[in-house]
Amino acid sequence: MVQEDVDEYFSSKRDEIIGHIKDIIGVKSVTSCDDENDAEKVAKRDKGLEDVVDTAAALVQSIFGERATSYVLKNDSHRPGIVGRIKVDPSLPTVLLYAHLDVMPAPPEKWHLEEYGMKDPFDMQVVKDRIVGRGVSDDKGPFVVAMHGIKYLLEHDRLPVNIEFLCETGEESGSPGFDKLVEHAQQEGYLKNPSSILVGDTKFFGDTPTLTTTLRGIITARIELELHKKSLHSGLWGGVAVNPEEVINAAYATCKNPLTGEIMVYGFSDGTPRLEGELKNSLIATSEKFDLKKELDEGGVGESFTNQSFSALARMWMRPTLECHGTRPVNIGSAIPGAACMDITMRYVNGQDPTDMADKLQEKLQKYHPEIRVVYDPDEVAEAVTIDTSHPVFEKAAAAIEHAHGKRPVYAGIGGSIGSVGLFQKVFPDAPQVLMSHSLANDGHHGPNEKWDIVMAERWMKSVCHYLGSMGEKE
Ligand SMILES: [Zn+2]
Structure with a gap:
Protein backbone atom coordinates (compact mmCIF):
# COMPACT_ATOMS: atom_id res chain seq x y z
CA MET A 1 0.00 0.00 0.00
CA ARG A 216 20.19 -3.07 27.98
CA GLY A 217 18.64 -3.44 31.40
CA ILE A 218 19.51 -1.15 34.26
CA ILE A 219 20.08 -1.53 37.98
CA THR A 220 19.87 1.80 39.78
CA ALA A 221 21.75 1.38 43.03
CA ARG A 222 23.64 3.07 45.84
CA ILE A 223 26.94 2.19 47.42
CA GLU A 224 26.51 2.89 51.12
CA LEU A 225 28.77 3.03 54.12
CA GLU A 226 27.98 4.28 57.61
CA LEU A 227 30.90 4.55 60.02
CA HIS A 228 29.82 7.09 62.63
CA LYS A 229 26.48 7.79 64.28
CA LYS A 230 26.61 11.42 63.10
CA SER A 231 28.75 13.95 61.28
CA LEU A 232 31.89 14.76 63.21
CA HIS A 233 33.61 18.07 63.77
CA SER A 234 36.83 17.88 61.79
CA GLY A 235 38.58 20.22 64.22
CA LEU A 236 37.77 17.83 67.02
CA TRP A 237 38.06 14.42 65.35
CA GLY A 238 40.08 15.15 62.21
CA GLY A 239 43.25 13.09 62.37
CA VAL A 240 41.44 10.21 64.05
CA ALA A 241 38.10 9.49 62.37
CA VAL A 242 37.95 7.58 59.07
CA ASN A 243 35.96 9.48 56.43
CA PRO A 244 33.33 7.16 54.84
CA GLU A 245 33.06 9.28 51.73
CA GLU A 246 36.76 8.83 51.06
CA VAL A 247 36.44 5.10 51.69
CA ILE A 248 33.61 4.74 49.19
CA ASN A 249 35.46 6.67 46.51
CA ALA A 250 38.67 4.71 47.05
CA ALA A 251 36.80 1.39 47.05
CA TYR A 252 34.99 2.34 43.84
CA ALA A 253 38.31 3.20 42.21
CA THR A 254 39.35 -0.44 42.62
CA CYS A 255 36.31 -1.47 40.53
CA LYS A 256 36.70 0.62 37.40
CA ASN A 257 39.48 2.39 35.59
CA PRO A 258 37.90 5.74 34.69
CA LEU A 259 40.16 6.35 31.69
CA THR A 260 40.29 2.96 30.01
CA GLY A 261 36.70 2.12 31.01
CA GLU A 262 37.79 -1.31 32.17
CA ILE A 263 35.55 -2.81 34.86
CA MET A 264 37.74 -4.71 37.29
CA VAL A 265 35.06 -6.73 39.04
CA TYR A 266 35.56 -10.45 38.61
CA GLY A 267 32.61 -12.02 36.78
CA PHE A 268 30.87 -8.69 36.10
CA SER A 269 30.36 -9.48 32.43
CA ASP A 270 29.39 -13.14 32.92
CA GLY A 271 26.51 -14.10 30.66
CA THR A 272 27.18 -11.52 27.92
CA PRO A 273 26.63 -12.99 24.47
CA ARG A 274 29.58 -13.86 22.29
CA LEU A 275 29.83 -11.37 19.49
CA GLU A 276 29.59 -13.79 16.62
CA GLY A 277 27.21 -14.91 13.86
CA GLU A 278 24.18 -12.75 13.21
CA LEU A 279 24.91 -10.49 16.16
CA LYS A 280 28.38 -9.73 14.86
CA ASN A 281 27.10 -9.20 11.32
CA SER A 282 24.45 -6.73 12.44
CA LEU A 283 27.02 -4.79 14.48
CA ILE A 284 29.31 -4.62 11.47
CA ALA A 285 26.46 -3.63 9.14
CA THR A 286 25.44 -0.85 11.51
CA SER A 287 28.95 0.40 12.16
CA GLU A 288 29.47 0.75 8.41
CA LYS A 289 26.62 3.26 8.38
CA PHE A 290 27.73 4.96 11.53
CA ASP A 291 30.17 7.87 11.63
CA LEU A 292 31.49 7.42 15.15
CA LYS A 293 33.56 10.57 15.29
CA LYS A 294 30.65 12.71 14.12
CA GLU A 295 28.22 11.10 16.56
CA LEU A 296 30.60 11.57 19.47
CA ASP A 297 31.03 15.23 18.52
CA GLU A 298 27.32 15.85 18.11
CA GLY A 299 26.57 13.93 21.27
CA GLY A 300 28.93 16.21 23.18
CA VAL A 301 31.36 13.42 24.12
CA GLY A 302 34.67 15.18 24.82
CA GLU A 303 36.82 12.21 25.75
CA SER A 304 36.19 8.52 25.32
CA PHE A 305 37.64 5.36 26.87
CA THR A 306 41.03 4.27 25.67
CA ASN A 307 40.29 0.56 25.96
CA GLN A 308 39.09 -0.54 22.52
CA SER A 309 38.94 -4.29 23.02
CA PHE A 310 35.37 -4.12 21.79
CA SER A 311 34.03 -1.78 19.11
CA ALA A 312 32.27 1.36 20.30
CA LEU A 313 28.87 0.01 19.20
CA ALA A 314 29.48 -3.27 21.01
CA ARG A 315 30.40 -1.36 24.14
CA MET A 316 27.31 0.84 23.91
CA TRP A 317 24.85 -1.94 23.15
CA MET A 318 26.19 -5.33 24.07
CA ARG A 319 28.42 -4.86 27.11
CA PRO A 320 27.68 -4.04 30.75
CA THR A 321 28.52 -0.67 32.29
CA LEU A 322 29.24 0.66 35.75
CA GLU A 323 28.80 4.39 36.29
CA CYS A 324 29.14 6.70 39.26
CA HIS A 325 26.62 9.57 39.31
CA GLY A 326 27.80 11.40 42.40
CA THR A 327 28.55 10.92 46.05
CA ARG A 328 26.40 12.21 48.89
CA PRO A 329 26.25 14.07 51.20
CA VAL A 330 27.51 17.21 49.55
CA ASN A 331 28.08 20.58 51.18
CA ILE A 332 28.52 19.49 54.75
CA GLY A 333 30.86 22.33 55.45
CA SER A 334 33.99 21.19 57.25
CA ALA A 335 32.42 18.17 58.94
CA ILE A 336 33.52 14.58 58.50
CA PRO A 337 30.34 12.79 57.30
CA GLY A 338 29.05 9.97 59.48
CA ALA A 339 27.82 8.07 56.43
CA ALA A 340 28.22 8.36 52.70
CA CYS A 341 26.42 7.10 49.67
CA MET A 342 27.36 6.97 45.99
CA ASP A 343 24.64 6.81 43.33
CA ILE A 344 25.53 4.31 40.66
CA THR A 345 23.97 2.48 37.75
CA MET A 346 24.86 -0.83 36.20
CA ARG A 347 23.58 -1.57 32.72
CA TYR A 348 23.47 -5.15 31.60
CA VAL A 349 22.55 -7.22 28.59
CA ASN A 350 20.19 -10.11 28.03
CA GLY A 351 21.73 -13.27 29.43
CA GLN A 352 23.24 -11.58 32.46
CA ASP A 353 21.87 -11.90 35.99
CA PRO A 354 21.51 -8.43 37.57
CA THR A 355 21.44 -9.80 41.15
CA ASP A 356 24.67 -11.63 40.52
CA MET A 357 26.30 -8.49 39.09
CA ALA A 358 25.33 -6.41 42.13
CA ASP A 359 26.60 -9.18 44.44
CA LYS A 360 29.92 -9.33 42.63
CA LEU A 361 30.33 -5.58 42.81
CA GLN A 362 29.61 -5.67 46.55
CA GLU A 363 32.12 -8.49 47.05
CA LYS A 364 34.82 -6.44 45.37
CA LEU A 365 33.98 -3.29 47.34
CA GLN A 366 34.00 -5.26 50.59
CA LYS A 367 37.55 -6.29 49.91
CA TYR A 368 38.32 -2.63 50.52
CA HIS A 369 35.99 -2.24 53.51
CA PRO A 370 33.80 -5.07 54.84
CA GLU A 371 30.85 -2.84 55.72
CA ILE A 372 30.25 -1.32 52.29
CA ARG A 373 26.92 -2.35 50.83
CA VAL A 374 25.33 -2.17 47.39
CA VAL A 375 21.66 -1.31 47.87
CA TYR A 376 18.91 -1.34 45.26
CA ASP A 377 15.24 -2.15 44.85
CA PRO A 378 14.89 -5.39 42.84
CA ASP A 379 11.42 -4.25 41.71
CA GLU A 380 12.97 -1.29 39.93
CA VAL A 381 15.49 -3.24 37.89
CA ALA A 382 14.60 -2.74 34.22
CA GLU A 383 14.97 -5.87 32.14
CA ALA A 384 17.43 -6.39 29.35
ZN1 LIG B 1 11.61 7.94 25.93
Missing part, protein backbone atom coordinates in the same frame (compact mmCIF):
# COMPACT_ATOMS: atom_id res chain seq x y z
CA VAL A 2 1.49 3.28 -1.05
CA GLN A 3 0.33 6.44 0.62
CA GLU A 4 1.89 9.41 -1.06
CA ASP A 5 -1.01 11.47 0.21
CA VAL A 6 0.15 11.10 3.82
CA ASP A 7 2.57 13.92 2.96
CA GLU A 8 -0.31 16.05 1.81
CA TYR A 9 -2.35 15.15 4.84
CA PHE A 10 0.51 16.06 7.15
CA SER A 11 0.96 19.41 5.42
CA SER A 12 -2.74 20.21 5.58
CA LYS A 13 -2.91 19.29 9.27
CA ARG A 14 0.50 20.65 10.20
CA ASP A 15 -0.72 23.55 12.34
CA GLU A 16 -3.26 21.41 14.14
CA ILE A 17 -0.69 18.68 14.86
CA ILE A 18 1.89 21.17 16.08
CA GLY A 19 -0.78 22.83 18.22
CA HIS A 20 -1.66 19.49 19.80
CA ILE A 21 1.99 18.79 20.54
CA LYS A 22 2.34 22.23 22.09
CA ASP A 23 -0.66 21.60 24.35
CA ILE A 24 0.78 18.43 25.78
CA ILE A 25 4.35 19.76 26.04
CA GLY A 26 2.95 22.61 28.15
CA VAL A 27 1.99 20.15 30.90
CA LYS A 28 5.05 19.83 33.13
CA SER A 29 5.04 16.07 33.56
CA VAL A 30 8.58 15.69 34.85
CA THR A 31 9.25 12.12 35.85
CA SER A 32 11.18 12.87 39.04
CA CYS A 33 11.59 15.55 41.66
CA ASP A 34 14.89 16.55 43.16
CA ASP A 35 13.90 15.50 46.67
CA GLU A 36 11.67 12.45 47.15
CA ASN A 37 11.41 13.29 50.87
CA ASP A 38 9.91 16.70 50.22
CA ALA A 39 6.13 16.16 50.25
CA GLU A 40 5.44 19.38 48.40
CA LYS A 41 7.82 18.55 45.56
CA VAL A 42 6.47 15.01 45.30
CA ALA A 43 2.90 16.33 45.17
CA LYS A 44 3.88 18.75 42.40
CA ARG A 45 5.50 15.94 40.41
CA ASP A 46 2.43 13.73 40.87
CA LYS A 47 0.09 16.53 39.82
CA GLY A 48 2.07 17.00 36.58
CA LEU A 49 1.78 13.28 35.80
CA GLU A 50 -1.95 13.27 36.50
CA ASP A 51 -2.49 16.37 34.42
CA VAL A 52 -0.65 14.96 31.42
CA VAL A 53 -2.86 11.88 31.14
CA ASP A 54 -5.95 14.10 31.43
CA THR A 55 -4.56 16.27 28.64
CA ALA A 56 -3.85 13.17 26.54
CA ALA A 57 -7.42 11.98 27.07
CA ALA A 58 -8.76 15.35 25.89
CA LEU A 59 -6.46 15.24 22.85
CA VAL A 60 -7.60 11.76 21.86
CA GLN A 61 -11.18 12.93 22.20
CA SER A 62 -10.54 15.96 20.01
CA ILE A 63 -8.72 13.92 17.34
CA PHE A 64 -11.11 10.96 17.17
CA GLY A 65 -14.36 12.05 18.76
CA GLU A 66 -16.70 9.07 19.00
CA ARG A 67 -14.39 6.75 17.09
CA ALA A 68 -12.10 6.24 20.10
CA THR A 69 -12.69 5.29 23.68
CA SER A 70 -10.11 5.99 26.31
CA TYR A 71 -9.73 5.43 30.00
CA VAL A 72 -7.53 7.32 32.41
CA LEU A 73 -5.79 4.88 34.74
CA LYS A 74 -5.27 6.30 38.18
CA ASN A 75 -4.82 4.47 41.45
CA ASP A 76 -2.23 4.16 44.17
CA SER A 77 -0.54 1.03 42.88
CA HIS A 78 0.93 2.63 39.76
CA ARG A 79 1.70 5.96 38.15
CA PRO A 80 -1.07 7.54 36.08
CA GLY A 81 -1.58 6.26 32.57
CA ILE A 82 -4.06 6.23 29.74
CA VAL A 83 -5.35 3.34 27.71
CA GLY A 84 -7.65 3.56 24.72
CA ARG A 85 -9.06 1.84 21.71
CA ILE A 86 -9.94 2.69 18.15
CA LYS A 87 -12.16 -0.11 17.08
CA VAL A 88 -12.52 -1.00 13.42
CA ASP A 89 -13.91 -4.52 13.40
CA PRO A 90 -13.85 -7.00 16.30
CA SER A 91 -12.88 -9.83 13.94
CA LEU A 92 -9.61 -8.07 13.03
CA PRO A 93 -6.41 -8.29 15.06
CA THR A 94 -5.42 -5.53 17.46
CA VAL A 95 -2.13 -3.62 17.39
CA LEU A 96 -1.02 -2.02 20.63
CA LEU A 97 0.81 1.29 20.46
CA TYR A 98 3.00 2.20 23.42
CA ALA A 99 4.38 5.63 24.33
CA HIS A 100 5.26 7.52 27.49
CA LEU A 101 4.16 10.96 28.63
CA ASP A 102 6.66 11.66 31.41
CA VAL A 103 9.76 13.68 30.60
CA MET A 104 13.21 14.21 32.02
CA PRO A 105 13.82 17.29 34.18
CA ALA A 106 14.69 20.44 32.21
CA PRO A 107 16.81 22.92 34.18
CA PRO A 108 16.07 26.17 32.25
CA GLU A 109 19.51 27.74 32.66
CA LYS A 110 20.98 25.36 30.09
CA TRP A 111 18.35 26.03 27.44
CA HIS A 112 18.73 28.75 24.81
CA LEU A 113 15.32 30.11 25.79
CA GLU A 114 15.83 33.65 24.61
CA GLU A 115 17.15 32.57 21.22
CA TYR A 116 14.07 30.37 20.72
CA GLY A 117 11.59 32.85 22.20
CA MET A 118 10.57 30.42 24.94
CA LYS A 119 9.41 31.33 28.44
CA ASP A 120 10.66 28.00 29.79
CA PRO A 121 11.55 24.55 28.38
CA PHE A 122 7.86 23.59 28.37
CA ASP A 123 6.87 26.57 26.25
CA MET A 124 7.24 24.75 22.93
CA GLN A 125 8.16 26.86 19.92
CA VAL A 126 8.64 26.25 16.22
CA VAL A 127 12.19 27.29 15.38
CA LYS A 128 12.97 27.15 11.67
CA ASP A 129 12.15 23.60 10.60
CA ARG A 130 11.97 22.07 14.02
CA ILE A 131 10.00 22.18 17.21
CA VAL A 132 11.83 22.77 20.48
CA GLY A 133 10.66 21.91 23.98
CA ARG A 134 10.98 19.26 26.66
CA GLY A 135 9.33 16.09 25.36
CA VAL A 136 8.95 17.06 21.68
CA SER A 137 10.84 13.96 20.54
CA ASP A 138 10.87 11.91 23.77
CA ASP A 139 8.10 10.96 23.69
CA LYS A 140 5.07 13.22 23.59
CA GLY A 141 5.47 14.52 20.04
CA PRO A 142 5.67 11.03 18.53
CA PHE A 143 2.56 9.94 20.43
CA VAL A 144 0.53 12.87 19.07
CA VAL A 145 1.79 12.33 15.52
CA ALA A 146 1.06 8.58 15.64
CA MET A 147 -2.50 9.39 16.72
CA HIS A 148 -2.93 11.74 13.77
CA GLY A 149 -1.51 9.05 11.48
CA ILE A 150 -4.10 6.59 12.74
CA LYS A 151 -6.78 9.22 12.19
CA TYR A 152 -5.62 9.56 8.59
CA LEU A 153 -5.93 5.79 8.04
CA LEU A 154 -9.34 5.77 9.64
CA GLU A 155 -10.64 8.69 7.58
CA HIS A 156 -9.41 7.07 4.38
CA ASP A 157 -10.79 3.68 5.28
CA ARG A 158 -7.32 2.17 5.28
CA LEU A 159 -6.99 0.91 8.83
CA PRO A 160 -7.02 -2.89 8.59
CA VAL A 161 -6.56 -3.50 12.33
CA ASN A 162 -8.02 -2.37 15.63
CA ILE A 163 -5.75 -0.09 17.62
CA GLU A 164 -5.18 0.06 21.31
CA PHE A 165 -2.80 2.52 22.88
CA LEU A 166 -1.20 2.64 26.29
CA CYS A 167 0.79 5.56 27.68
CA GLU A 168 2.57 5.50 30.99
CA THR A 169 4.18 8.29 33.02
CA GLY A 170 7.10 6.43 34.57
CA GLU A 171 9.31 5.38 31.65
CA GLU A 172 12.09 7.82 32.45
CA SER A 173 12.16 6.46 36.00
CA GLY A 174 12.42 2.80 35.00
CA SER A 175 8.64 2.23 34.69
CA PRO A 176 7.82 1.62 38.38
CA GLY A 177 4.53 -0.25 38.80
CA PHE A 178 4.11 -0.74 35.04
CA ASP A 179 2.89 -4.30 35.63
CA LYS A 180 0.12 -2.89 37.85
CA LEU A 181 -0.76 -0.35 35.18
CA VAL A 182 -1.20 -3.12 32.60
CA GLU A 183 -3.28 -5.15 35.07
CA HIS A 184 -5.47 -2.15 35.75
CA ALA A 185 -6.00 -1.59 32.03
CA GLN A 186 -6.95 -5.25 31.64
CA GLN A 187 -9.48 -4.97 34.47
CA GLU A 188 -11.07 -2.13 32.53
CA GLY A 189 -11.43 -4.42 29.52
CA TYR A 190 -8.39 -3.29 27.50
CA LEU A 191 -5.15 -5.05 26.47
CA LYS A 192 -6.67 -8.51 26.29
CA ASN A 193 -4.95 -9.87 23.27
CA PRO A 194 -2.72 -7.62 21.15
CA SER A 195 -1.38 -9.40 18.08
CA SER A 196 1.68 -7.14 17.98
CA ILE A 197 3.04 -4.07 19.73
CA LEU A 198 4.44 -0.90 18.21
CA VAL A 199 6.81 0.94 20.51
CA GLY A 200 7.54 4.49 19.46
CA ASP A 201 10.36 5.52 21.78
CA THR A 202 13.69 5.04 20.03
CA LYS A 203 16.12 7.22 18.12
CA PHE A 204 18.80 6.58 15.57
CA PHE A 205 22.33 7.71 14.90
CA GLY A 206 23.38 9.34 11.67
CA ASP A 207 21.31 8.94 8.54
CA THR A 208 20.17 5.36 8.73
CA PRO A 209 16.92 4.60 10.54
CA THR A 210 16.76 1.59 12.81
CA LEU A 211 14.60 -1.15 14.14
CA THR A 212 15.77 -1.80 17.66
CA THR A 213 16.39 -5.39 18.61
CA THR A 214 18.32 -5.24 21.87
CA LEU A 215 17.99 -3.08 24.95
CA VAL A 385 15.74 -7.46 26.15
CA THR A 386 16.52 -9.23 22.91
CA ILE A 387 13.86 -9.21 20.22
CA ASP A 388 13.45 -12.09 17.82
CA THR A 389 12.93 -10.56 14.38
CA SER A 390 11.76 -13.67 12.57
CA HIS A 391 8.07 -12.65 12.73
CA PRO A 392 6.70 -11.21 9.45
CA VAL A 393 5.79 -7.87 11.11
CA PHE A 394 9.48 -6.93 11.07
CA GLU A 395 9.56 -7.09 7.30
CA LYS A 396 6.47 -4.86 7.19
CA ALA A 397 8.14 -2.45 9.58
CA ALA A 398 11.32 -2.38 7.51
CA ALA A 399 9.29 -1.71 4.37
CA ALA A 400 7.39 1.08 6.11
CA ILE A 401 10.59 2.77 7.27
CA GLU A 402 12.13 2.42 3.84
CA HIS A 403 9.02 4.00 2.35
CA ALA A 404 9.14 6.92 4.81
CA HIS A 405 12.88 7.59 4.95
CA GLY A 406 13.91 6.37 1.54
CA LYS A 407 16.37 4.05 3.24
CA ARG A 408 16.26 0.51 4.44
CA PRO A 409 16.62 0.40 8.23
CA VAL A 410 19.28 -1.59 10.05
CA TYR A 411 18.64 -3.75 13.05
CA ALA A 412 20.35 -2.05 15.94
CA GLY A 413 20.74 -2.11 19.67
CA ILE A 414 20.32 0.69 22.10
CA GLY A 415 22.32 1.14 25.24
CA GLY A 416 19.35 2.37 27.24
CA SER A 417 16.36 0.64 28.71
CA ILE A 418 12.61 0.81 28.11
CA GLY A 419 11.01 -0.89 31.09
CA SER A 420 7.74 -1.70 29.35
CA VAL A 421 9.35 -3.85 26.65
CA GLY A 422 10.59 -6.49 29.11
CA LEU A 423 7.21 -6.60 30.81
CA PHE A 424 5.29 -6.85 27.55
CA GLN A 425 7.45 -9.85 26.64
CA LYS A 426 6.23 -11.59 29.78
CA VAL A 427 2.57 -10.59 29.59
CA PHE A 428 2.17 -10.95 25.82
CA PRO A 429 4.79 -13.56 24.88
CA ASP A 430 3.24 -14.14 21.45
CA ALA A 431 3.02 -10.49 20.45
CA PRO A 432 6.14 -9.32 18.59
CA GLN A 433 7.33 -5.84 19.58
CA VAL A 434 8.42 -3.48 16.85
CA LEU A 435 10.64 -0.67 18.08
CA MET A 436 10.61 1.82 15.25
CA SER A 437 12.92 4.81 15.60
CA HIS A 438 11.35 8.23 15.17
CA SER A 439 14.02 10.75 16.08
CA LEU A 440 17.73 11.42 16.01
CA ALA A 441 20.34 10.64 18.63
CA ASN A 442 21.30 14.31 18.67
CA ASP A 443 17.76 15.55 19.34
CA GLY A 444 18.75 16.13 22.97
CA HIS A 445 16.21 13.70 24.45
CA HIS A 446 17.50 14.03 27.97
CA GLY A 447 19.53 17.22 27.65
CA PRO A 448 18.87 20.90 27.02
CA ASN A 449 17.21 22.27 23.86
CA GLU A 450 15.37 19.06 22.99
CA LYS A 451 14.11 19.28 19.41
CA TRP A 452 12.33 17.28 16.76
CA ASP A 453 12.76 18.11 13.09
CA ILE A 454 9.40 18.56 11.44
CA VAL A 455 10.56 16.41 8.54
CA MET A 456 11.21 13.61 11.05
CA ALA A 457 7.71 14.05 12.46
CA GLU A 458 6.34 13.72 8.95
CA ARG A 459 8.43 10.60 8.28
CA TRP A 460 7.28 9.13 11.56
CA MET A 461 3.69 9.63 10.50
CA LYS A 462 4.43 8.00 7.15
CA SER A 463 6.16 5.06 8.85
CA VAL A 464 3.22 4.52 11.20
CA CYS A 465 0.63 4.83 8.40
CA HIS A 466 2.49 2.56 6.02
CA TYR A 467 3.18 -0.01 8.71
CA LEU A 468 -0.33 -0.18 10.15
CA GLY A 469 -1.85 0.11 6.69
CA SER A 470 0.12 -2.95 5.56
CA MET A 471 -1.12 -5.12 8.44
CA GLY A 472 -3.99 -6.49 6.42
CA GLU A 473 -1.80 -7.61 3.54
CA LYS A 474 -0.77 -11.20 3.13
CA GLU A 475 2.74 -11.96 4.27
